[in-house]
Amino acid sequence: MSAYKGWLLKFEGRIFPMKYIAHGSYGSTPDQQQDEDSYRDGYGKLHRNVLPHKATKIEWTTPPLHLKDKIDMQSYFPNRTAMEVEYWNDERNDYVVGTFYVPDIKFPYYHVSDSDIWYSPIEIKLIEY
Numbered sequence: 001m002s003a004y005k006g007w008l009l010k011f012e013g014r015i016f017p018m019k020y021i022a023h024g025s026y027g028s029t030p031d032q033q034q035d036e037d038s039y040r041d042g043y044g045k046l047h048r049n050v051l052p053h054k055a056t057k058i059e060w061t062t063p064p065l066h067l068k069d070k071i072d073m074q075s076y077f078p079n080r081t082a083m084e085v086e087y088w089n090d091e092r093n094d095y096v097v098g099t100f101y102v103p104d105i106k107f108p109y110y111h112v113s114d115s116d117i118w119y120s121p122i123e124i125k126l127i128e129y
Contacts, residue, residue: 002094004088005095007088009058009087009088010086010087011076012083012084013086014076016076017073020062020063020073021060022060022062022063022121023063025059026058026059026060027060028056028058028059028087028088028089028090030056030090030092031054031091031092032056033050033051034054034055035048035050036049036051037049038050055128056087056089056098056100056126056128057127058087058100058125059123059124059125061121061122061123061124062119062122063121064110064120065118065119065122066116066118066119067116067118067119070122077102080103080105081101082099082100083099083101083102084097084098084100085097098128098129099129100127100128100129101127102126103127105122105123105124107122
């Protein structure tokens with residue numbers, strides 16, 4: 001177990017700025033168990049085939065952002081299909097590295113002007129392979 005170092009996420013070695021995580025919005029479900037072909041028998045007893053690999057899901061919402069900040073935030077995950085993420089794992093109370101993808105992101109506009117776009121909070125999810 002290592003000590004918490006003041007950050008939650010690193011994307012490809014870059015610490016993700018906390019300014020892009022709205023206060024109280026960050027949450028994770030670390031080390032989720034995965035089943036394959038689990039079933040209940042005729043007596044209702046569950047028979048589980050728990051796989052050895054566990055997967056983490058991380059979610060947060062941004063605060064409202066201006067276009068330049070949204071672009072900077074996106075620079076931390078340019079390849080949403082597969083990226084290495086180091087993250088604080090609350091199940092292990094330690095930093096862990098995993099390969100994650102970011103599902104499609106909806107970008108809600110709050111206000112548009114001649115020189116800027118203001119975004120309402122944007123929901124981000126990371127799902128481990």
